[in-house]
Amino acid sequence: MTDSPLRRGIGWWRLPVLGVALLTSLLFYVPFLVVVATSWTETSFIIFPPQGFSATWYSDVLLDPEWMDAFKVSLRVSAAGTVISVVLGTLGALALTRLRSRAARRWVRTLFIVPMAIPPVAYAVGLYSVNLEVAALGDNLALLILGEALLAMPYVFVMVSSGLSQADPALRPAASTLGASWPLIVWRIDLPMIAGHMLAGAVFAFAVIFDEVVLSVFLAPVGVKTLPLQMLNASQEALSPQLTAASTLVSMLAVLLLGAFSLYSNRRTARARRRARKATTA
Amino acid sequence: MTIALSIQDVHVTLGHNEVLKGVSLDAAPGEFVTLLGASGSGKTTLLNVIAGLQHVHRGHVLFDGQSVERRPPRKRKVGVVFQSYALFPRMSVGENVAFPLRAAGRPKAERRRIAQEMLDLVDLGGMADRTTDSLSGGQQQRVALARALAANPGILLLDEPMAALDKQLRERMQVEIKRIQQRVGITTLSVTHDQAEAMTMSDRVAIMHHGRLIQVDTPEQLYRRPVNEYVASFLGEANLFPADGQGPLGSGMTDRATGTAVIRPEDLVVLDPRQGADRWHVRGVVSLLSFQGSRFRLELATPGGQTVVCSLPPHTDVSLLLPGSEATLGCAEPRHVHIIDTTEAGRLVELAA
């Protein structure tokens, strides 16, 4: 290992590049800081700079059944949608490794990734018609969950198949020559290899679904709101600091979740590296 | 514009790992020196130090007597053939070779002329407009060499130059590179873990082990007079026996040992069991006999558990040496036995040298 070749190759050009990167990062942080700042105002409307300092609006949001119901609905939809998308995305990625023809692999892969580009509104409209036709689906969350799962599935697929592509391709043939049946191969060889990637896919899928609003606009049963929908409505009405307080809380939750996940996966890789080092020195 | 290279007590630490622990090496102008060592011995790090790709924590690197540790790589005028060749994709062969000249801001006509000269030098005269991925491995290596020499560098560095070639091509390219190096007359430092390659190409070979240079000498001296057991068994095959100042000791006298005798397989002969008594010999059971074209290879398992390797001329009568039979081996020529002094005094002499 030597000094980073890229750093050396680009030389003093790093400075302007770094400058632009820092300015770009402001695009992320400034709006967020404004949201957080306005949430502790004492006034009954959003104002910047905030006036005074109080946690009134936080307790207000946490005690408001409208916000808390929306939060619970979102949790339910996200959890169910994540499970479905992880199962489907993983199955798709596994199926891809079992295709022999290169052309077929290419097409399946494209078909699984294209949905990332399809506008959510298209899913929404399609499922909306189903909603109108099938009365039984009219006032529950089933269609919404299904739609959200479809939206998140490509991300799971991408992450899991990148995990599978790093694996030794000889393992599976080796196992089958040793007489392992396919359920055994999936259970003992494929799944342990991609467990980490599945978890990453699940976290990503949860985040995507939790933040998604278009499908809720179309598919949420009358009177039921997901959290993003509640936020959207709130931001189109009188701007109450409830909105920014709720936004801050949700962001905190997201940061905690992602932080815990990256801490966990860092531990995992560190442990794997230690094990690899021990194996080479032994 | 070839230069004299001098490396003086260079230390490099990466993380908690001291990769180079005080390495000193000199190369005269036009000399071909090979760094030979197992992976992890620090040889590639030393090459990077010379190229300027690795920061030196202590010690000096001198080009023609001038210290260059603070000179950035692009100002050192070194030519490097990288292990993967690192040819630039989406550039033609000619553009690749002319790259160092382009970087130096030379005019286009001159770039074209020198690139053509360099391609002629490596026998790729008509290939200037080809793409690099249409070339064979051997041709890619020649392009990498032509590029390394294009800007008339003071020193040529080869990082495992044969690693990406198959065995037959390897031997051809070793001779070829050596020929070009001699024609250009450039000081060259090569890195390899292949001892045959080191012996074929180099004027001198430097054996590296755990971040230190163990011995720097001509291939012949290294083979005949290794300074320690590591060098003896790293370069060629060696049978090691306890010895005193005169020669190897027979079984039962090993407590008198003051050194180690290095006996090469070709210096062992098969003795008639009856004549072995008055001179040094080793007895054992034949565990392997194989014909390898120019030699027979015989392996003997001694009662002490040692495996002794012996190389016999191809016309030897081996009917009595089939696996399982008893055999006695002795020295063909006691003068050819090299003795490594392992006593404290001997170690000190070695250190002083």
Place this chain on the structure above:
Amino acid sequence: MVRTIGWMLLELPTGALFWLLEKAHLRTEPIDIYQTTGAMYPAMIAVMLPFAVLPILAAILGLDREQLNAATVFGAGPVLTFGAVVLPAIRQAMISAGVLVFVMSLGFYVTPLLLGGPSNMTVSGIINGQLNNANRADVGAAMSLLLVGGTVAIYLVADRLFKVSERWG
């Protein structure tokens, strides 16, 4: 969602941006970019940036170290190194990222709705209007079909040309 709200607060006529400019004595009247096209761009860039950064970052991490070293050793400065080694290696990823961001932006809904205002409806916004307000599900469905067809067509053409799908995994 939260980021979009942040941008909204920033760009309100007397919002945070106005406060900042006023403090810096650059402006005294309220700014009027809220509910204009200009308001949408920074927010959309912020929302879409990760989708561009991730594939390009992967390409940069995959750069051939020896090629970078070769450029340095043979005397190339930053510009030549970038042009000879870095750019050719990441060009594909840059194009893929661009295509992906473009098609995803076609279906944008929330950000334009909040920041662009009624005069800057995206297709998604109009479809929503047809379905939920104008009660013309047929028109909305036709529009979504066109939107999906267009998006998928663009994506597939780009995929043929630049192998976008292979960037992912």
